[in-house]
Amino acid sequence: MSFYRSSDHGGTWEELEDTYELGGAYPRLFVDSQGEVMYLAAGHQQFYSRDEGSTWLPCKHIRTSVSDQILAIDPRDNRHLYAATSGMGILISTNGCQSWEESNKGLDSFSVSAIVIDPNNPDTLYAGTDGGAYVSYNSGKTWGVINDGLLGATVVYSIVVDKDSNVYAATPYGIFKLEGK
Numbered sequence: 460m461s462f463y464r465s466s467d468h469g470g471t472w473e474e475l476e477d478t479y480e481l482g483g484a485y486p487r488l489f490v491d492s493q494g495e496v497m498y499l500a501a502g503h504q505q506f507y508s509r510d511e512g513s514t515w516l517p518c519k520h521i522r523t524s525v526s527d528q529i530l531a532i533d534p535r536d537n538r539h540l541y542a543a544t545s546g547m548g549i550l551i552s553t554n555g556c557q558s559w560e561e562s563n564k565g566l567d568s569f570s571v572s573a574i575v576i577d578p579n580n581p582d583t584l585y586a587g588t589d590g591g592a593y594v595s596y597n598s599g600k601t602w603g604v605i606n607d608g609l610l611g612a613t614v615v616y617s618i619v620v621d622k623d624s625n626v627y628a629a630t631p632y633g634i635f636k637l638e639g640k
Contacts, residue, residue, distance in 0.1 A: 464512050475512050489530045491537035498540070498556065500529055505556055518556030522546060528573035528617055533598075534581055541584060541599060543571035549586060551599055565602035566593060573617045579624045587615030592628050592637075609635055 463472040486501040498518070499506045505518035523529040524543045533539035538555035541562070548563035549571055563569060568590025577583040586593045591606040592615045606613065612630035619627045626637035 462512060485525060487527055487529065489532060491532045492534040493537070496532075496537045496555070498530055498532070505530075507556055519552075519558055521550055521559055524570070524572050526572045526617060528575060528587075531574045531576045531584065533576065534578070541574045541576070543574040543586065545570050549574060549599060549602075562595075562599040563602070564600065565595075565604075566590075567604065572615065575618050575620050577620050577624050577626075578622060583624075585618045585620060585626055587618045587628060589614050591615060592618065605637060608638065 462475045464475060465472050486499060489498040489500070490496075495509065497508045497512060499508070499515065500523055503522045504520050505523070506515040507518055508515050521542055522544055524545045526543065529543045531541040538553060540552040540556055542550040542552070542559065544550055546569055548561060548566050548569035550559040551562045552559050566586070566588065568588035570589040571586050572589070573587035575585050577585070582596060582598045584595045584599055586602065591604055591609065591613045593602040594605050595602045609628065609630055610632050612632040614631055616629045621627075628635050628637070
């Protein structure tokens with residue numbers, strides 16, 4: 460798989476050299492809020508670039524989930540990452556993906572499909588799992604279940620937090636909005 464970049468908002472594109480081996484299965488790209496660093500998750504491998512994709516360096520590989528919401532970058536520190544995994548729960552890196560620590564206190568399911576950060580309060584995280592939705596108000600140190608109102612849907616495919624901190628969860632029974640946070 461080849462990767463391309465544009466420096467003129469998509470008017471023209473240039474192919475990046477030596478990126479074919481990064482493709483893997485189902486590649487997903489994550490960019491920090493300042494556009495200084497990019498993280499690439501491809502299959503069960505992760506890479507990062509600090510030079511707009513010209514060079515890519517390996518992360519310590521972890522077995523991430525297969526959804527599009529498997530990585531969240533703290534907007535205050537682009538080396539502080541949260542990863543959704545299949546089987547290991549939520550992992551945290553404070554050194555730009557060079558090492559990972561588990562963050563599962565309060566989680567009942569370690570098959571995590573989504574991890575997102577509240578844009579107005581980066582200490583608040585939401586996770587979607589095979590066992591429902593969870594919230595952390597302390598940067599992932601502890602998690603609490605927030606399944607009330609999901610009509611018994613214990614599988615949460617994805618979670619979105621909008622600019623006003625409204626939280627939405629997609630389940631097999633539909634999309635639900637979290638009320639009374």
